Each structure stands twice: as structure tokens, then as C-alpha cells.
Amino acid sequence: MSSEGxxxxxAVGLFAIGSVGALLHRHPVAMLMSIEVMLNAANLLIVLGxxxxxxxxxxxxxxxxxxxxxxxxxxxxGLALALFRRKLVPDIDEAAEVRG
Amino acid sequence: xDDLFGPLLVGxxxxxxxAIGVVLARRPIYAAIFLLVHSLSLAxxxxxxxxxxxxxxxxxIYSGAIVVLFLFVVTLLPSGGRELGxxxxxxAAGFIAGGGLVVALAAALAASxxxxxxxxxxxxxxxxxxxxxxxxxxxxxxxxxxxxxxxxAVVIWRRHEPAPRTAPVQKVAEARxxxxxx
Numbered sequence: 001m002s003s004e005g006x007x008x009x010x011a012v013g014l015f016a017i018g019s020v021g022a023l024l025h026r027h028p029v030a031m032l033m034s035i036e037v038m039l040n041a042a043n044l045l046i047v048l049g050x051x052x053x054x055x056x057x058x059x060x061x062x063x064x065x066x067x068x069x070x071x072x073x074x075x076x077x078g079l080a081l082a083l084f085r086r087k088l089v090p091d092i093d094e095a096a097e098v099r100g
Numbered sequence: 101x102d103d104l105f106g107p108l109l110v111g112x113x114x115x116x117x118x119a120i121g122v123v124l125a126r127r128p129i130y131a132a133i134f135l136l137v138h139s140l141s142l143a144x145x146x147x148x149x150x151x152x153x154x155x156x157x158x159x160x161i162y163s164g165a166i167v168v169l170f171l172f173v174v175t176l177l178p179s180g181g182r183e184l185g186x187x188x189x190x191x192a193a194g195f196i197a198g199g200g201l202v203v204a205l206a207a208a209l210a211a212s213x214x215x216x217x218x219x220x221x222x223x224x225x226x227x228x229x230x231x232x233x234x235x236x237x238x239x240x241x242x243x244x245x246x247x248x249x250x251x252x253a254v255v256i257w258r259r260h261e262p263a264p265r266t267a268p269v270q271k272v273a274e275a276r277x278x279x280x281x282x
Contacts, residue, residue, distance in 0.1 A: 003105050004214050007145070010112040012205040014119050020198035021123030024190055027183040029128045029173055033135050036166070037119045040142050043154075044115075051149045054220020056230040062146075062154045063227070064235065066161045067242040071249035073166045077173045078253035089182050 007048045014041035026091050028080035032073065039069050107148050114141040126183065132170045139163045153227040 001009075014037055021034030043065050050058030084090035118141060121134035139162040146155035186194070220226075231239050 002214065003102055003108050004217075005209075006105065006108055006112055007149070008209055009206075010115060010145075012202060012209065013116050015205070016198045016201045017116070017119045017123055019201055020194040023194035023197055024123065024186045025183065026186065026190070027128060029170065029177065030125075030131050030183060033122050033128070033131050033170065036135065037122055037138065040138065040162075044142060044145060047146050047149050047151045047154055050151060050222065052215055052217050054218045054222065056220065056222055056226035057234050059151050059154055059222060059227045060230045060235045060239065062151065063157050063231070064238055064242055066154070066157050067246065070161055070166055071245050073169060074249045074253050075256070077169060078256045081173060081176065082256050082259070085176075085178070087178070089184055090177075091184055 004048065004052060007044065011041045011045045011048070014038070014044065026093065028084060028090060028092050028095075029077065031092060032076045032080065035076075036069065036073065039065070039072075043069075104148055108145065111141055111145040111148060115145060128174045128177070128183070129171070132167060132174055135170065136163055136167045139167060150222050152222075153224045 018034045018036075018038030018041060021037065022031050025031045025034060043062050046058055046062045046065065050056070050062065080090070083095050087094075115138060118134045118138035122131050122138060125131035125134055139158060143155045143158040143163070146152075146158055
């Protein structure tokens, strides 16, 4: 197995693990953490592409994805805290505030 | 790049194990600790892949800001973030989706041939030049993005704030009752 193949397989595994976690968890914060794992898997692929192709632009894209992850975490955690701060045991299935 | 196989293998193993820990941890505080290990192992992987700038960014932004934010939120949660167990349908959906993703992505990987490795300048200076030339617009747009995220978080928080306590109103009503009974 080549080094590129190893990192590719790791990225695939991380994405699958993250998606399983996002579906398994009912706690919004735990769910967000699984989504962060998926985001990290995508970022690992971008960095691998930058290394294989020798492109500095791709590394800049990876940095911008990091900033996006920060913004996403802020909004997600704000929503989770605002919706569930009065619940002792929060359940993501109970959130129906935006039902049309 | 094959001389890096050993360090990459260690980094990938730690990243995968800590990701499994994030998913399987029963309490969010343990999941946040695993997320910290995961992000540090990814920073190591980025360093091995000679993406120094991204590795530094991962440590500062991810381990330093996002994971600490998660830790703060977990400590603010009532009862330390106890969680209901997953329902049977969730377990089934999770494993079907995970298995399907692995099969689909592995098939896509097997069908593609690895591209030839080309060497290029990936130093911090090259990334800085790229940030201020090729991706300048996207880079500058991250500043308003973060500002909007901060304002949005505050607005969401204020909108769901619980109603103010009614103690003063009760006092007024009690005073009225006293006056009426005289």
C-alpha cells in the first residue's frame, strides 16, 4: 500500500465514522463533534491533494476550511445551547421549532 | 513519499482510533477529549504531509479554539451532558449509512489510479503568497463570515432567552390585595 493510499483510506474511514456518529447520537453537542470529524476527513483529503500535486493554493483552501469549521461550530453550539438549555437530557429529535 | 509510510501509519492509526472514541464516548466531555487527540493527530499528519501552515492552523484554530469551545459548552450543559441511548432505528441507519459510504468510497478509490506525484513549493511563504493572490477574495471573505457567525450566535442566544422572572409583578399584586382588604 502506498502512502497516498493509506491517507486516502484514512480519510474514507474518518468520514464514515463521523457519519455513523452523527446518525447515532441524540445529543446535539455529540452530534456536532461527529460532524467535525467528517470535516477533518475532507480537510485531510485537501492537504493530501496539495502534497500530491504540489499546489500551495490547495493548502490555502485547507486553511479557509479550518476557518469555516470554526464558524460552523460557533453557530451549531449556539443553537444547541439555546434550544436545549432548559432540558436536562437533550434530544435532537425534539427540536421542531422550524417545522413549517 | 513512501519513506513517510511509517510516521503516516502511526498518525492515521491515532486519528482513526480517536475518531472512534469521539463517536463511542458516552459523555460529551470524553468525546471532547477524544476530539482534542483527533485534531492533534491530524495536525501531525498535516505536518508529515509537509503542510506546515495548515498544521499550525489546525493546532491554533482547532485544538486551541474549537475544542476549547466544545469543552466550555459541555461544562455549561445541565447534568454534564447526559445523553439518551440511541434508538434501534438510529443504530440501523447509522451502520447502513456508514457501511454504504465505506463501500461507495472504496469502490471509487479502487477504480481510480493514483496521480503522479509532482513536487512544488509548499512552504509557508508559498502559502502566504497564494493566500494574498489566488484565493484573496475567499480569504478576505472569512473575516465577515466570522463576524456574522459571532453576531448570529448572540442573536440565537438572545431569542431563546427565558422570560424574565415575574417576582416584581407578584409583589405589585400582593400590595394591591393588601390595599383592597383594608
